[in-house]
Amino acid sequence: MSSKAVRTGAHFMSGDEACAEGGMAAGCSFFAGYPITPATEVAERMSIRLPQVGGVYIQMEDEIASMAAIIGASCAGAKAMTSTSGPGFSLMMENIGLAAMLEVPCVVVNIQRGGPSTGLPTLVGQQDVMQCRWGSHGDYEVIALSPDSPQEAFELTIEAFNLSEKYRTPVVLLSDEVVGHMTEKVIIPDSKKIKTVSRKLPKKKPENFIPYAHEEDDVPPMAIAGEGYHVHATGLTHDELGYPAINADAQERLVQRLIRKIRNHVEEIIRTEDAFLDDAEIILVSYGCSARAAREVVETARADGMKIGMIRLITVWPFCERKISELAALERVKKFVVCEINAGQIAYEVERCAGGKAETILAGFMGGRIFTPEELYRVVREAAE
Amino acid sequence: MKTTKETTKIVGKKQVRLAGFGGQGIVLAGMILGKAAALHENVNAVMTQSFGPEARGGACSADVVISDARINYPRVTLPDVLVIMSEEAARTYGNSAAENAIVLINENLVKTLPDREDLKLFYIPATSIAEKLGRVMVANIVMLGFIASKAGVVGYESMKQAVLASIPAGTEELNTAAFEAGYAHGR
Numbered sequence: 001m002s003s004k005a006v007r008t009g010a011h012f013m014s015g016d017e018a019c020a021e022g023g024m025a026a027g028c029s030f031f032a033g034y035p036i037t038p039a040t041e042v043a044e045r046m047s048i049r050l051p052q053v054g055g056v057y058i059q060m061e062d063e064i065a066s067m068a069a070i071i072g073a074s075c076a077g078a079k080a081m082t083s084t085s086g087p088g089f090s091l092m093m094e095n096i097g098l099a100a101m102l103e104v105p106c107v108v109v110n111i112q113r114g115g116p117s118t119g120l121p122t123l124v125g126q127q128d129v130m131q132c133r134w135g136s137h138g139d140y141e142v143i144a145l146s147p148d149s150p151q152e153a154f155e156l157t158i159e160a161f162n163l164s165e166k167y168r169t170p171v172v173l174l175s176d177e178v179v180g181h182m183t184e185k186v187i188i189p190d191s192k193k194i195k196t197v198s199r200k201l202p203k204k205k206p207e208n209f210i211p212y213a214h215e216e217d218d219v220p221p222m223a224i225a226g227e228g229y230h231v232h233a234t235g236l237t238h239d240e241l242g243y244p245a246i247n248a249d250a251q252e253r254l255v256q257r258l259i260r261k262i263r264n265h266v267e268e269i270i271r272t273e274d275a276f277l278d279d280a281e282i283i284l285v286s287y288g289c290s291a292r293a294a295r296e297v298v299e300t301a302r303a304d305g306m307k308i309g310m311i312r313l314i315t316v317w318p319f320c321e322r323k324i325s326e327l328a329a330l331e332r333v334k335k336f337v338v339c340e341i342n343a344g345q346i347a348y349e350v351e352r353c354a355g356g357k358a359e360t361i362l363a364g365f366m367g368g369r370i371f372t373p374e375e376l377y378r379v380v381r382e383a384a385e
Numbered sequence: 386m387k388t389t390k391e392t393t394k395i396v397g398k399k400q401v402r403l404a405g406f407g408g409q410g411i412v413l414a415g416m417i418l419g420k421a422a423a424l425h426e427n428v429n430a431v432m433t434q435s436f437g438p439e440a441r442g443g444a445c446s447a448d449v450v451i452s453d454a455r456i457n458y459p460r461v462t463l464p465d466v467l468v469i470m471s472e473e474a475a476r477t478y479g480n481s482a483a484e485n486a487i488v489l490i491n492e493n494l495v496k497t498l499p500d501r502e503d504l505k506l507f508y509i510p511a512t513s514i515a516e517k518l519g520r521v522m523v524a525n526i527v528m529l530g531f532i533a534s535k536a537g538v539v540g541y542e543s544m545k546q547a548v549l550a551s552i553p554a555g556t557e558e559l560n561t562a563a564f565e566a567g568y569a570h571g572r
Contacts, residue, residue, distance in 0.1 A: 010423075010424055011424075012416065012419055012420040012423050012424055012430075012432075122436065178433065178459065181433065181434060182431055182432070182433050182459050183416060183419055183431065183432040183433075184419075184423065184429075184430070184431045184432075185423040185424065185429070185430070289459070292457050292458055292459055293457070293458050295457040296457035296458045299457070370458075370459070370460060372458070372460075372462060373457075373458050
């Protein structure tokens with residue numbers, strides 16, 4: 001069944017528009033953002049779609065305020081999102097840390113363009129991968145998903161909301177200009193077939209409620225502002241009651257839990273698309289738009305008789321450490337070729353996890369365009385020699 | 386490939402590049418062509434676009450890859466069909482097409498012709514046809530009609546439905562006339 005929020009049917013839609021439709025299907029009712037190429041179409045579509053379901057679209061004065069606004073909306077019970085690109089993502093960093101510290105579910109869409117700084121407004125890059133992981137100060141874990149098509153942009157935006165609600169954490173939809181501005185068929189299923197997750201709510205009465213009490217899965221239930229629960233929200237290290245506790249014990253308990261609640265569930269969170277790993281000697285690792293060139297190379301190289309395989313990171317963060325380590329430990333796996341549109345970011349993760357047991361080669365392209373399959377195949381052929 | 390008024394089920398992969406300047410509706414034309422293939426002929430299609438920071442007047446192109454199989458690489462590498470809407474586009478892309486490619490040329494604005502004997506060139510005064518219909522703006526729709534009749538990538542019905550699904554309400558008559566005029570020119 002189609003509904004106002006879920007536009008069931010076949011569409012010819014851009015990756016950016018598909019992000020917005022994914023948000024709608026996930027139950028997003030609040031969007032705050034500031035327009036920026038190549039992410040503007042996400043905001044544009046949300047500005048049309050949210051009022052149709054009684055939701056709120058607000059254009060803020062900048063990305064710092066946009067991030068603050070979605071944190072506030074989420075604390076008040078809304079599923080909330082924003083979208084941006086490199087320069088705006090930099091501005092959001094401080095408040096992404098606040099969302100991690102306050103454990104506020106929210107979704108940040110980053111349609112990556114070439115940087116640093118203002119860089120290439122209309123052209124592609126994949127240079128924000130490490131910023132996404134480490135960009136805000138302090139220790140925290142992050143979840144980031146990377147679509148390689150408009151269809152997947154739709155699906156992963158829903159997934160981003162579900163993970164953020166389940167783990168009470170900000171989730172980044174880490175897309176790129178090529179996927180964002182690419183238009184393809186997107187099939188939106190019946191609204192009843194779309195799985196959505198909502199945060200745990202308190203079972204206790206307000207007078208007995210402890211905001212950050214211990215829970216089996218390390219994810220405390222979240223009280224909604226205005227429903228009678230007293231919650232003190234602070235970016236300072238806090239105790240289980242939510243009050244500042246500026247000491248080593250509180251830091252240990254809180255920050256270790258923030259990290260644990262993601263790390264203990266990596267096997268449930270991490271998704272990859274694997275091809276030909278059964279006999280591969282060379283394994284391509286890629287994500288986002290780069291994976292589409294990589295897949296073409298794998299098909300060509302296989303036809304040429306090369307024992308090549310491929311891992312596409314659907315979940316970029318947390319990184320699929322175990323998979324890389326296990327493959328690297330196999331005698332037959334000689335090399336990983338990491339292709340990405342940057343000077344080497346995921347390549348370092350692969351190298352770390354391979355632990356010297358297989359060689360890691362970077363096929364790094366500077367951006368401004370998606371590299372051709374021929375360019376990548378040249379690197380792969382050199383690696384095979 | 387034979388083009389009839391029936392749908393044209395594509396076999397294999399075809400790469401189409403539409404090139405002109407900002408304001409000619411190049412990206413919209415690419416959208417409509419992709420939509421005709423993806424939604425009305427039920428094959429795979431991906432449209433990507435390339436443009437500069439200018440709102441109008443800058444070089445602009447739309448790439449559409451159409452295939453009966455999964456499309457990996459989204460951009461056009463060697464166009465099987467090249468649609469040239471402006472002189473600058475002719476100079477930039479005129480000789481970039483694949484061997485034996487079909488090249489559709491807006492003869493009102495293009496002076497520099499590709500100098501390759503293998504290419505199959507077809508001409509249409511898309512701009513003046515659009516002007517006669519009252520709006521130069523619909524030159525892109527005239528060209529889509531011409532594509533439907535000459536390029537063998539999507540059929541008449543699919544393209545027409547995609548045009549009608551993509552234009553503002555109230556402009557159906559004008560756009561249908563533009564589409565039919567382009568199609569008739571190619572017959």
